[in-house]
Amino acid sequence: MRTATVNRNTAETKIGVTVNLDGTGVYRVATGIGFLDHMLEQLSRHALIDIDVTVDGDLHIDQHHTTEDSALAIGDAISKALGDRRGIMRYGTAYAPMDEALTRAAVDISGRPFLVWKLEFTQEKLGEWDTELVEHWFHSFAQSAGLxxxxxxxxxRNNHHLVESAFKALARALRQAVEIDSRKADAVPSTKGVL
Incomplete structure:
Protein backbone atom coordinates (compact mmCIF):
# COMPACT_ATOMS: atom_id res chain seq x y z
CA MET A 1 0.00 0.00 0.00
CA ARG A 2 1.30 3.44 -0.95
CA THR A 3 0.55 5.46 2.17
CA ALA A 4 2.05 8.41 4.01
CA THR A 5 1.39 10.52 7.06
CA VAL A 6 2.44 14.16 7.40
CA ASN A 7 2.20 16.33 10.50
CA ARG A 8 2.70 20.04 9.91
CA ASN A 9 2.79 22.23 12.99
CA THR A 10 3.45 25.96 12.80
CA ALA A 11 2.46 29.01 14.80
CA GLU A 12 -0.48 29.36 12.36
CA THR A 13 -1.78 25.82 11.86
CA LYS A 14 -1.55 22.32 13.29
CA ILE A 15 -2.28 19.70 10.64
CA GLY A 16 -2.34 15.92 10.49
CA VAL A 17 -2.75 14.19 7.12
CA THR A 18 -2.75 10.53 6.12
CA VAL A 19 -3.26 9.39 2.53
CA ASN A 20 -3.57 6.01 0.85
CA LEU A 21 -3.08 6.20 -2.92
CA ASP A 22 -4.51 2.70 -3.34
CA GLY A 23 -7.66 3.42 -1.38
CA THR A 24 -11.34 3.53 -2.25
CA GLY A 25 -12.10 7.20 -1.67
CA VAL A 26 -12.75 7.03 2.06
CA TYR A 27 -12.30 10.39 3.76
CA ARG A 28 -12.36 12.12 7.12
CA VAL A 29 -11.92 15.84 6.66
CA ALA A 30 -12.06 18.64 9.23
CA THR A 31 -10.39 21.92 8.23
CA GLY A 32 -12.78 24.31 9.94
CA ILE A 33 -13.84 25.69 6.53
CA GLY A 34 -17.03 23.98 5.39
CA PHE A 35 -16.69 24.52 1.66
CA LEU A 36 -13.03 23.43 1.67
CA ASP A 37 -14.06 20.26 3.55
CA HIS A 38 -16.65 19.58 0.85
CA MET A 39 -14.03 19.99 -1.90
CA LEU A 40 -11.49 17.74 -0.18
CA GLU A 41 -14.19 15.09 0.18
CA GLN A 42 -14.75 15.34 -3.60
CA LEU A 43 -11.01 15.05 -4.20
CA SER A 44 -10.80 11.88 -2.10
CA ARG A 45 -13.90 10.22 -3.49
CA HIS A 46 -13.16 10.85 -7.17
CA ALA A 47 -9.40 10.18 -7.01
CA LEU A 48 -9.98 6.99 -4.99
CA ILE A 49 -7.36 8.27 -2.58
CA ASP A 50 -8.22 7.78 1.08
CA ILE A 51 -7.64 11.07 2.89
CA ASP A 52 -7.71 11.77 6.61
CA VAL A 53 -7.00 15.44 7.35
CA THR A 54 -7.49 17.46 10.50
CA VAL A 55 -6.59 21.15 10.70
CA ASP A 56 -6.53 23.44 13.70
CA GLY A 57 -5.88 26.80 12.07
CA ASP A 58 -5.93 30.48 12.98
CA LEU A 59 -9.36 31.08 11.47
CA HIS A 60 -9.89 33.98 13.87
CA ILE A 61 -7.41 35.85 11.61
CA ASP A 62 -8.64 34.59 8.23
CA GLN A 63 -8.73 31.44 6.10
CA HIS A 64 -5.46 31.95 4.23
CA HIS A 65 -3.14 29.87 6.44
CA THR A 66 -5.61 26.99 6.80
CA THR A 67 -6.17 26.89 3.04
CA GLU A 68 -2.48 27.09 2.14
CA ASP A 69 -1.16 24.74 4.81
CA SER A 70 -3.81 22.07 4.21
CA ALA A 71 -2.82 22.02 0.52
CA LEU A 72 0.88 21.86 1.39
CA ALA A 73 0.36 18.98 3.83
CA ILE A 74 -1.90 16.95 1.52
CA GLY A 75 0.45 17.49 -1.42
CA ASP A 76 3.45 16.51 0.71
CA ALA A 77 1.69 13.33 1.86
CA ILE A 78 0.84 12.36 -1.72
CA SER A 79 4.43 13.02 -2.80
CA LYS A 80 5.77 10.84 0.03
CA ALA A 81 3.27 8.06 -0.75
CA LEU A 82 4.45 8.07 -4.39
CA GLY A 83 8.01 7.28 -3.27
CA ASP A 84 10.39 7.12 -6.25
CA ARG A 85 7.38 7.22 -8.64
CA ARG A 86 8.32 3.79 -10.02
CA GLY A 87 5.58 2.29 -12.15
CA ILE A 88 3.13 5.20 -12.12
CA MET A 89 1.27 6.33 -15.22
CA ARG A 90 2.61 9.86 -14.46
CA TYR A 91 0.11 11.74 -16.66
CA GLY A 92 -3.61 12.23 -16.23
CA THR A 93 -6.25 14.33 -17.92
CA ALA A 94 -9.91 14.71 -17.08
CA TYR A 95 -12.95 16.78 -17.94
CA ALA A 96 -15.49 17.23 -15.18
CA PRO A 97 -18.93 18.61 -16.02
CA MET A 98 -21.16 19.89 -13.26
CA ASP A 99 -24.48 21.11 -14.59
CA GLU A 100 -23.65 24.11 -16.81
CA ALA A 101 -19.94 24.17 -15.90
CA LEU A 102 -17.14 22.19 -17.54
CA THR A 103 -13.54 22.18 -16.29
CA ARG A 104 -10.47 20.39 -17.61
CA ALA A 105 -7.45 19.34 -15.53
CA ALA A 106 -4.17 17.90 -16.76
CA VAL A 107 -1.54 16.51 -14.38
CA ASP A 108 2.09 15.54 -14.84
CA ILE A 109 3.76 14.07 -11.76
CA SER A 110 6.98 15.61 -13.00
CA GLY A 111 8.75 16.84 -9.89
CA ARG A 112 8.61 20.28 -11.56
CA PRO A 113 5.83 22.16 -9.76
CA PHE A 114 3.85 24.55 -11.90
CA LEU A 115 0.24 25.72 -12.00
CA VAL A 116 -1.61 27.12 -14.99
CA TRP A 117 -4.94 28.45 -13.72
CA LYS A 118 -7.72 29.64 -16.01
CA LEU A 119 -10.78 30.03 -13.84
CA GLU A 120 -12.49 33.21 -12.68
CA PHE A 121 -15.21 33.84 -10.12
CA THR A 122 -18.01 36.39 -9.94
CA GLN A 123 -18.53 36.27 -6.17
CA GLU A 124 -16.16 36.76 -3.25
CA LYS A 125 -17.23 33.81 -1.09
CA LEU A 126 -18.64 30.31 -1.29
CA GLY A 127 -20.09 29.64 2.12
CA GLU A 128 -17.44 31.22 4.31
CA TRP A 129 -14.52 30.35 1.96
CA ASP A 130 -12.95 33.26 0.07
CA THR A 131 -12.97 32.38 -3.63
CA GLU A 132 -9.57 34.04 -4.13
CA LEU A 133 -8.15 31.23 -1.98
CA VAL A 134 -9.26 28.47 -4.40
CA GLU A 135 -6.41 29.19 -6.83
CA HIS A 136 -4.03 29.46 -3.88
CA TRP A 137 -5.04 25.97 -2.70
CA PHE A 138 -4.31 24.51 -6.15
CA HIS A 139 -1.00 26.37 -6.37
CA SER A 140 0.17 25.20 -2.93
CA PHE A 141 -0.95 21.63 -3.65
CA ALA A 142 0.93 21.51 -6.97
CA GLN A 143 4.06 22.92 -5.31
CA SER A 144 4.23 20.41 -2.48
CA ALA A 145 3.10 17.38 -4.52
CA GLY A 146 5.61 18.19 -7.29
CA LEU A 147 2.97 18.43 -10.02
CA ARG A 157 -21.69 30.52 -14.51
CA ASN A 158 -22.43 29.12 -11.06
CA ASN A 159 -19.42 29.68 -8.80
CA HIS A 160 -20.11 26.57 -6.70
CA HIS A 161 -20.20 24.47 -9.85
CA LEU A 162 -16.99 26.05 -11.16
CA VAL A 163 -15.02 25.19 -8.04
CA GLU A 164 -16.49 21.73 -7.64
CA SER A 165 -15.85 20.83 -11.29
CA ALA A 166 -12.23 21.98 -10.84
CA PHE A 167 -11.69 19.74 -7.81
CA LYS A 168 -13.40 16.79 -9.50
CA ALA A 169 -11.33 17.25 -12.67
CA LEU A 170 -8.16 17.35 -10.56
CA ALA A 171 -9.28 14.22 -8.72
CA ARG A 172 -9.95 12.20 -11.88
CA ALA A 173 -6.69 13.35 -13.52
CA LEU A 174 -4.74 12.54 -10.35
CA ARG A 175 -6.38 9.12 -10.18
CA GLN A 176 -5.02 8.33 -13.66
CA ALA A 177 -1.57 9.73 -12.95
CA VAL A 178 -0.92 7.79 -9.72
CA GLU A 179 -2.18 4.47 -11.11
CA ILE A 180 0.40 1.74 -11.59
CA ASP A 181 1.16 1.03 -15.26
CA SER A 182 0.81 -2.73 -15.72
CA ARG A 183 3.14 -2.59 -18.74
CA LYS A 184 5.97 -0.77 -16.92
CA ALA A 185 5.44 -1.29 -13.19
CA ASP A 186 9.19 -1.69 -12.63
CA ALA A 187 10.31 1.57 -14.27
CA VAL A 188 10.28 5.27 -13.43
CA PRO A 189 8.35 6.90 -16.31
CA SER A 190 11.10 9.24 -17.49
CA THR A 191 14.02 8.97 -19.92
CA LYS A 192 16.09 10.54 -17.13
CA GLY A 193 15.34 7.54 -14.92
CA VAL A 194 14.21 9.75 -12.06
CA LEU A 195 11.29 12.06 -11.30
Missing part, protein backbone atom coordinates in the same frame (compact mmCIF):
# COMPACT_ATOMS: atom_id res chain seq x y z
CA UNK A 148 2.72 20.30 -13.25
CA UNK A 149 -0.99 21.10 -13.11
CA UNK A 150 -3.19 22.85 -15.65
CA UNK A 151 -6.76 23.73 -14.66
CA UNK A 152 -9.05 25.48 -17.13
CA UNK A 153 -12.73 26.21 -16.89
CA UNK A 154 -14.19 25.94 -20.39
CA UNK A 155 -17.55 27.45 -19.50
CA UNK A 156 -20.01 27.87 -16.66
Missing amino acids: TLHVENLYG
Whole structure:
Protein backbone atom coordinates (compact mmCIF):
# COMPACT_ATOMS: atom_id res chain seq x y z
CA MET A 1 0.00 0.00 0.00
CA ARG A 2 1.30 3.44 -0.95
CA THR A 3 0.55 5.46 2.17
CA ALA A 4 2.05 8.41 4.01
CA THR A 5 1.39 10.52 7.06
CA VAL A 6 2.44 14.16 7.40
CA ASN A 7 2.20 16.33 10.50
CA ARG A 8 2.70 20.04 9.91
CA ASN A 9 2.79 22.23 12.99
CA THR A 10 3.45 25.96 12.80
CA ALA A 11 2.46 29.01 14.80
CA GLU A 12 -0.48 29.36 12.36
CA THR A 13 -1.78 25.82 11.86
CA LYS A 14 -1.55 22.32 13.29
CA ILE A 15 -2.28 19.70 10.64
CA GLY A 16 -2.34 15.92 10.49
CA VAL A 17 -2.75 14.19 7.12
CA THR A 18 -2.75 10.53 6.12
CA VAL A 19 -3.26 9.39 2.53
CA ASN A 20 -3.57 6.01 0.85
CA LEU A 21 -3.08 6.20 -2.92
CA ASP A 22 -4.51 2.70 -3.34
CA GLY A 23 -7.66 3.42 -1.38
CA THR A 24 -11.34 3.53 -2.25
CA GLY A 25 -12.10 7.20 -1.67
CA VAL A 26 -12.75 7.03 2.06
CA TYR A 27 -12.30 10.39 3.76
CA ARG A 28 -12.36 12.12 7.12
CA VAL A 29 -11.92 15.84 6.66
CA ALA A 30 -12.06 18.64 9.23
CA THR A 31 -10.39 21.92 8.23
CA GLY A 32 -12.78 24.31 9.94
CA ILE A 33 -13.84 25.69 6.53
CA GLY A 34 -17.03 23.98 5.39
CA PHE A 35 -16.69 24.52 1.66
CA LEU A 36 -13.03 23.43 1.67
CA ASP A 37 -14.06 20.26 3.55
CA HIS A 38 -16.65 19.58 0.85
CA MET A 39 -14.03 19.99 -1.90
CA LEU A 40 -11.49 17.74 -0.18
CA GLU A 41 -14.19 15.09 0.18
CA GLN A 42 -14.75 15.34 -3.60
CA LEU A 43 -11.01 15.05 -4.20
CA SER A 44 -10.80 11.88 -2.10
CA ARG A 45 -13.90 10.22 -3.49
CA HIS A 46 -13.16 10.85 -7.17
CA ALA A 47 -9.40 10.18 -7.01
CA LEU A 48 -9.98 6.99 -4.99
CA ILE A 49 -7.36 8.27 -2.58
CA ASP A 50 -8.22 7.78 1.08
CA ILE A 51 -7.64 11.07 2.89
CA ASP A 52 -7.71 11.77 6.61
CA VAL A 53 -7.00 15.44 7.35
CA THR A 54 -7.49 17.46 10.50
CA VAL A 55 -6.59 21.15 10.70
CA ASP A 56 -6.53 23.44 13.70
CA GLY A 57 -5.88 26.80 12.07
CA ASP A 58 -5.93 30.48 12.98
CA LEU A 59 -9.36 31.08 11.47
CA HIS A 60 -9.89 33.98 13.87
CA ILE A 61 -7.41 35.85 11.61
CA ASP A 62 -8.64 34.59 8.23
CA GLN A 63 -8.73 31.44 6.10
CA HIS A 64 -5.46 31.95 4.23
CA HIS A 65 -3.14 29.87 6.44
CA THR A 66 -5.61 26.99 6.80
CA THR A 67 -6.17 26.89 3.04
CA GLU A 68 -2.48 27.09 2.14
CA ASP A 69 -1.16 24.74 4.81
CA SER A 70 -3.81 22.07 4.21
CA ALA A 71 -2.82 22.02 0.52
CA LEU A 72 0.88 21.86 1.39
CA ALA A 73 0.36 18.98 3.83
CA ILE A 74 -1.90 16.95 1.52
CA GLY A 75 0.45 17.49 -1.42
CA ASP A 76 3.45 16.51 0.71
CA ALA A 77 1.69 13.33 1.86
CA ILE A 78 0.84 12.36 -1.72
CA SER A 79 4.43 13.02 -2.80
CA LYS A 80 5.77 10.84 0.03
CA ALA A 81 3.27 8.06 -0.75
CA LEU A 82 4.45 8.07 -4.39
CA GLY A 83 8.01 7.28 -3.27
CA ASP A 84 10.39 7.12 -6.25
CA ARG A 85 7.38 7.22 -8.64
CA ARG A 86 8.32 3.79 -10.02
CA GLY A 87 5.58 2.29 -12.15
CA ILE A 88 3.13 5.20 -12.12
CA MET A 89 1.27 6.33 -15.22
CA ARG A 90 2.61 9.86 -14.46
CA TYR A 91 0.11 11.74 -16.66
CA GLY A 92 -3.61 12.23 -16.23
CA THR A 93 -6.25 14.33 -17.92
CA ALA A 94 -9.91 14.71 -17.08
CA TYR A 95 -12.95 16.78 -17.94
CA ALA A 96 -15.49 17.23 -15.18
CA PRO A 97 -18.93 18.61 -16.02
CA MET A 98 -21.16 19.89 -13.26
CA ASP A 99 -24.48 21.11 -14.59
CA GLU A 100 -23.65 24.11 -16.81
CA ALA A 101 -19.94 24.17 -15.90
CA LEU A 102 -17.14 22.19 -17.54
CA THR A 103 -13.54 22.18 -16.29
CA ARG A 104 -10.47 20.39 -17.61
CA ALA A 105 -7.45 19.34 -15.53
CA ALA A 106 -4.17 17.90 -16.76
CA VAL A 107 -1.54 16.51 -14.38
CA ASP A 108 2.09 15.54 -14.84
CA ILE A 109 3.76 14.07 -11.76
CA SER A 110 6.98 15.61 -13.00
CA GLY A 111 8.75 16.84 -9.89
CA ARG A 112 8.61 20.28 -11.56
CA PRO A 113 5.83 22.16 -9.76
CA PHE A 114 3.85 24.55 -11.90
CA LEU A 115 0.24 25.72 -12.00
CA VAL A 116 -1.61 27.12 -14.99
CA TRP A 117 -4.94 28.45 -13.72
CA LYS A 118 -7.72 29.64 -16.01
CA LEU A 119 -10.78 30.03 -13.84
CA GLU A 120 -12.49 33.21 -12.68
CA PHE A 121 -15.21 33.84 -10.12
CA THR A 122 -18.01 36.39 -9.94
CA GLN A 123 -18.53 36.27 -6.17
CA GLU A 124 -16.16 36.76 -3.25
CA LYS A 125 -17.23 33.81 -1.09
CA LEU A 126 -18.64 30.31 -1.29
CA GLY A 127 -20.09 29.64 2.12
CA GLU A 128 -17.44 31.22 4.31
CA TRP A 129 -14.52 30.35 1.96
CA ASP A 130 -12.95 33.26 0.07
CA THR A 131 -12.97 32.38 -3.63
CA GLU A 132 -9.57 34.04 -4.13
CA LEU A 133 -8.15 31.23 -1.98
CA VAL A 134 -9.26 28.47 -4.40
CA GLU A 135 -6.41 29.19 -6.83
CA HIS A 136 -4.03 29.46 -3.88
CA TRP A 137 -5.04 25.97 -2.70
CA PHE A 138 -4.31 24.51 -6.15
CA HIS A 139 -1.00 26.37 -6.37
CA SER A 140 0.17 25.20 -2.93
CA PHE A 141 -0.95 21.63 -3.65
CA ALA A 142 0.93 21.51 -6.97
CA GLN A 143 4.06 22.92 -5.31
CA SER A 144 4.23 20.41 -2.48
CA ALA A 145 3.10 17.38 -4.52
CA GLY A 146 5.61 18.19 -7.29
CA LEU A 147 2.97 18.43 -10.02
CA THR A 148 2.72 20.30 -13.25
CA LEU A 149 -0.99 21.10 -13.11
CA HIS A 150 -3.19 22.85 -15.65
CA VAL A 151 -6.76 23.73 -14.66
CA GLU A 152 -9.05 25.48 -17.13
CA ASN A 153 -12.73 26.21 -16.89
CA LEU A 154 -14.19 25.94 -20.39
CA TYR A 155 -17.55 27.45 -19.50
CA GLY A 156 -20.01 27.87 -16.66
CA ARG A 157 -21.69 30.52 -14.51
CA ASN A 158 -22.43 29.12 -11.06
CA ASN A 159 -19.42 29.68 -8.80
CA HIS A 160 -20.11 26.57 -6.70
CA HIS A 161 -20.20 24.47 -9.85
CA LEU A 162 -16.99 26.05 -11.16
CA VAL A 163 -15.02 25.19 -8.04
CA GLU A 164 -16.49 21.73 -7.64
CA SER A 165 -15.85 20.83 -11.29
CA ALA A 166 -12.23 21.98 -10.84
CA PHE A 167 -11.69 19.74 -7.81
CA LYS A 168 -13.40 16.79 -9.50
CA ALA A 169 -11.33 17.25 -12.67
CA LEU A 170 -8.16 17.35 -10.56
CA ALA A 171 -9.28 14.22 -8.72
CA ARG A 172 -9.95 12.20 -11.88
CA ALA A 173 -6.69 13.35 -13.52
CA LEU A 174 -4.74 12.54 -10.35
CA ARG A 175 -6.38 9.12 -10.18
CA GLN A 176 -5.02 8.33 -13.66
CA ALA A 177 -1.57 9.73 -12.95
CA VAL A 178 -0.92 7.79 -9.72
CA GLU A 179 -2.18 4.47 -11.11
CA ILE A 180 0.40 1.74 -11.59
CA ASP A 181 1.16 1.03 -15.26
CA SER A 182 0.81 -2.73 -15.72
CA ARG A 183 3.14 -2.59 -18.74
CA LYS A 184 5.97 -0.77 -16.92
CA ALA A 185 5.44 -1.29 -13.19
CA ASP A 186 9.19 -1.69 -12.63
CA ALA A 187 10.31 1.57 -14.27
CA VAL A 188 10.28 5.27 -13.43
CA PRO A 189 8.35 6.90 -16.31
CA SER A 190 11.10 9.24 -17.49
CA THR A 191 14.02 8.97 -19.92
CA LYS A 192 16.09 10.54 -17.13
CA GLY A 193 15.34 7.54 -14.92
CA VAL A 194 14.21 9.75 -12.06
CA LEU A 195 11.29 12.06 -11.30
